[in-house]
Amino acid sequence: MVEFSVSSGDHERALRAPVVRRVAIDLAIMTAVGLFLAIIGPFGSIQMPLAWRLVSWLGFAYAGYAIYRPMGFVVDRAEAMLELPRAALWFAATLVATVPMAALVWITGHLPPPIPLPGLEEGLLHYFYVFVIGGGVVALFHVIRARGDAADDPGTAPGKRLDTAIADQDPDHAIAAPPAGDNPLLDQLPAELGSDVIALEMEDHYVRVHTALGSDLVLMRMRDAVAYLGETDGRQVHRSWWVARGAVEDVKREGRNVRLVLPRGIEAPVARAQVAELRGAGWF
Numbered sequence: 646m647v648e649f650s651v652s653s654g655d656h657e658r659a660l661r662a663p664v665v666r667r668v669a670i671d672l673a674i675m676t677a678v679g680l681f682l683a684i685i686g687p688f689g690s691i692q693m694p695l696a697w698r699l700v701s702w703l704g705f706a707y708a709g710y711a712i713y714r715p716m717g718f719v720v721d722r723a724e725a726m727l728e729l730p731r732a733a734l735w736f737a738a739t740l741v742a743t744v745p746m747a748a749l750v751w752i753t754g755h756l757p758p759p760i761p762l763p764g765l766e767e768g769l770l771h772y773f774y775v776f777v778i779g780g781g782v783v784a785l786f787h788v789i790r791a792r793g794d795a796a797d798d799p800g801t802a803p804g805k806r807l808d809t810a811i812a813d814q815d816p817d818h819a820i821a822a823p824p825a826g827d828n829p830l831l832d833q834l835p836a837e838l839g840s841d842v843i844a845l846e847m848e849d850h851y852v853r854v855h856t857a858l859g860s861d862l863v864l865m866r867m868r869d870a871v872a873y874l875g876e877t878d879g880r881q882v883h884r885s886w887w888v889a890r891g892a893v894e895d896v897k898r899e900g901r902n903v904r905l906v907l908p909r910g911i912e913a914p915v916a917r918a919q920v921a922e923l924r925g926a927g928w929f
Contacts, residue, residue, distance in 0.1 A: 667850075671710060678782055681707030701753070701830065706782075708749055713742045713783055717849065721885065726902075726914065735787075739780050747775040754798050830854065830873035833863045842877065843892035845870050847885040857908055879905050882923065886913040896929040905929075 683695070683702040690698055716738035723734050751771060752760050763771060831840050834854060844855040851862045852870045863870065871887055879889040888905055895906035903915040905928075914921060923929065 670823055671714070671786070672707070674786070675706040675710045675782075676703065678785070679703035682778070683707070687778070702718075703754075706751060709746055709782060711781055712746050713739065713779060716742050721848070722868055724884070734773075734781065736780075738782050740776070743772060743776045743779050746779055747772045793871075828873055830863060830865065830870050833865075834861055842874060843889050844911060845874075845887040846913075855907070855909075855911055882913060882915045882919050884916065888913050890928065893928060 646690065679702045680699070680703075682690075683698040685691070686693070686698055690701070693701070715737075720734045720738050723729065724731055727734075751763065755761060785818075785924055825895045827839075830843075832838070835857070838854075838856045838859045838861060841857040842854060843857060845867060846853040846860075847857065847867045848862065850864070850866075852865050852867055853860055853862050854870070867881075867885075867887065871881070877889055878891065881887045881903060888907065893905050894908065897904040897906055897912065901917060902918050903917075904912040905915060906912055
C-alpha cells in the first residue's frame with residue numbers, strides 16, 4: 646500500500662513557517678550568547694582584540710548550534726527505543742556532540758597549518774572547557790523552552806496519562822471536542838489520508854498523525870490532537886505516542902521493552918510504567 650505524505654503547497658508552507666521562526670529565534674539567542682562570551686573573554690580569550698573575539702565567539706556559537714541542535718532528534722528516538730530518562734540522554738548526547746565541537750575549536754585556534762595534536766592532558770582539558778560552554782548553552786535552551794511551554798500550556802506531568810490530564814485541567818481551559826465536519830486536527834490532513842486515525846506520534850512541536858492510509862505532520866500540541874479525536878477509544882502509551890485501541894494488531898516483546906504493532910508496520914513503544922496497566926485493561 647502506498648503511504649501518502651505529500652501535502653499541498655499551502656500546508657507545507659504552514660509547516661515551514663514556524664520552523665523558520667523558531668530557527669530565527671534560536672540563532673538570535675546564539676548571537677546573544679556569542680556576544681556575551683566575546684565581551685567576557687573566557688578561557689584566556691580576553692587577551693585577544695575585541696574584534697577578533699567577536700568574530701571567533703559568534704562563529705563558534707553558530708557552529709555549536711549546527712552541531713548540538715540535531716542531537717534533539719537523536720534524544721527523541723533514543724528515548725522512544727530505550728526508555729531512559731531524557732535528562733540522561735541529553736547529557737550523553739552533549740558529551741558526544743562536544744567531540745566534533747572541541748575538534749573544531751582546536752583547529753580554528755591553531756590556524757594556519759600545521760595543526761599540532763594535543764597531549765592527553767591538554768586534550769582532556771580543552772574538551773572539558775568546550776563541554777562546559779556547550780553544556781551550559783544546551784541547558785539554557787532547555788530552560789527557555791520549558792518556560793515558553795509552561796507559559797503556552799500547563800502541560801502534562803511526566804508519567805501521567807494524557808487523557809486523564811486533559812480531563813483534570815481547568816474547565817475554563819478545557820478543549821471541547823469539535824462538531825463533526827469541523828475538526829482542526831483532521832482538517833489539516835490531506836484528503837487522501839482519510840480520517841481513520843490509528844496513532845499520534847509527537848515530533849518536537851509537531852504531531853505526526855498516522856491513519857490507515859498514511860501519515861502527515863500537523864502543527865499542534867499532543868494534548869490538543871488527542872482532544873480533537875473526541876470519543877475515540879485509545880490512550881497515551883508512551884510520552885511521545887497515543888494509540889487507538891482498535892488499531893493494535895500485535896505486541897512485540899524484547900526483554901523489558903514492549904511495542905504495539907499497528908497497521909502499515911508502525912510500531913509504538915510502550916512505557917514500562919504502562920505495561921501492567923495496559924495488560925490489565927486487556928490491550929494485550
